[in-house]
Amino acid sequence: MSRPFLLAQLTDTHIGADWGGPVQPAAALAAAVDALRGSPDPPDALVVTGDLANDGAGEQYAVVGEQLRRLKLPFVVLPGNHDDRAAMRGAFGLPGDRDDAIHAAAELGPLRLLALDTTIPGAAGGALPEAELHWLERALHDARDRPTIVAMHHPPVLTGVPAWDATAIDSRDQTALQRLLERHPQVLALIAGHLHRTLVAAFAGRPLVVVPSTYMQSQLDWSCEEFVLVPEPPAFALHALLDGRLVSHVQPIV
Ligand SMILES: [Fe+2]
Ligand SMILES: [Fe+2]
Numbered sequence: 001m002s003r004p005f006l007l008a009q010l011t012d013t014h015i016g017a018d019w020g021g022p023v024q025p026a027a028a029l030a031a032a033v034d035a036l037r038g039s040p041d042p043p044d045a046l047v048v049t050g051d052l053a054n055d056g057a058g059e060q061y062a063v064v065g066e067q068l069r070r071l072k073l074p075f076v077v078l079p080g081n082h083d084d085r086a087a088m089r090g091a092f093g094l095p096g097d098r099d100d101a102i103h104a105a106a107e108l109g110p111l112r113l114l115a116l117d118t119t120i121p122g123a124a125g126g127a128l129p130e131a132e133l134h135w136l137e138r139a140l141h142d143a144r145d146r147p148t149i150v151a152m153h154h155p156p157v158l159t160g161v162p163a164w165d166a167t168a169i170d171s172r173d174q175t176a177l178q179r180l181l182e183r184h185p186q187v188l189a190l191i192a193g194h195l196h197r198t199l200v201a202a203f204a205g206r207p208l209v210v211v212p213s214t215y216m217q218s219q220l221d222w223s224c225e226e227f228v229l230v231p232e233p234p235a236f237a238l239h240a241l242l243d244g245r246l247v248s249h250v251q252p253i254v
Contacts, residue, residue, distance in 0.1 A: 004240035004247075005109050007149065008036055008043035008073075011193030012213035014082065015063045017054035021231040025054070025215040026063050028253075032214040032236055033067045035253045043238060045108040046073045047115065049193040049211070050080025050153030052088065061091030076106045078115040080153040080194060081124045081167065085117075101132055105139045111241050112146040112186075114139050118154040118169060125166075126154025126194070128173035133180055140184040147244055148187050155192035155210045157201050163224045164195055178204045188246040191239065196227075198235065198250050209248045211237040 013029045023031070036043060046068065053060030068075050077092055079085055079102050086098040094102055101117035116136060118126040140148070156174045158165050168174075181187050181204035190208040196218040199210035217232040233252040240247045 002242070003041075004242035005111055006041060006043040006045075007108065007111060007113070007239040007241070008046045009049060009151075009191055009211050009237040009239065010046065010214055011049040011211050012051040012080065012196055012215060013048065013064055014051055014054045014213065014215045015060040016057060017215065019216050019229045021216045021229070023215075028215045028234055029064065029067050032234065032253050033070050035251070036071060036236065043071075043073060045106075045111075045113075046071060046075040047113060047151050047191070048075065048077045049151055049191060050078055050119075051082040051193065051213075052077060052080070053084070054082050056082065056084025056087050058087050058091060061088055065091055074106070074108060076104050076113055076115050076151070078102060078104070078151060078153060079117055079119050081119050081126070083119065085119075085121065101135075103132065103135055110147060112143055112148040114148060114150050116150060116152040118152045126169035128156070128169055128177055133173075133176055137180055140180075140187070144184070144186055146186060147241060147246070148184075149239060149246070150181070150187055150190045152190065152192050154194050155199065155201070155208060156190070156203060157208060159195070159199065161220070161222055161224060163221075163227045164218070167194070181206065188241075189239070189248065191237070191248075196229070207248065209237065209239075209250075211235065211250060214253070
């Protein structure tokens, strides 16, 4: 049997945050990179699904870049609500004008990664404006036969947890994305972050995998009106493509 193609996913590194946990976010990201480097099956590519910097500051992106480059892998970064598009664009040399949406289509071996920007500058909530959906539609139309993952920061579902749903993507945008993906069966899965927990849901008939932060996690509490961060184990994901089928693993970092 052939070896799977492995896409690693890190998310919500929050460099610069100080939320009172036992480990600082920069050290936690370094530990995640060490864990990936020490893996018996090193990944082939990497995506970081937003909230890289806690305050969108240039020096915070420099820390992220320094750590990611230790992996010596092709990587894709997309923004979360804590990120600043212009600072992130400058730090990683991303194309486009300062405050434009940051999206990317990356050809990673046998896998195509489409990274979406779900952020609203200055707001915590998520959105998928028409321009972003139009970009996705065109990108999917361009490569109908390529196995594809769609990556984004805010997951496009409601959870029933008030604290999380307060920053969810607008339900009309969720529906528009669902209809769009129903026309494109080459999308194998959606992957996201933002919730600082592991979640799995179905979306447009595909799995949606939400991956924990490399830093701190959020408390699972359906009555909780506010995000409560807890020092539960961080994790990364490995999305394994084998013979056209995708199997996603969430690996705690110990
Ligand atoms: Fe986050
Ligand atoms: Fe977030």
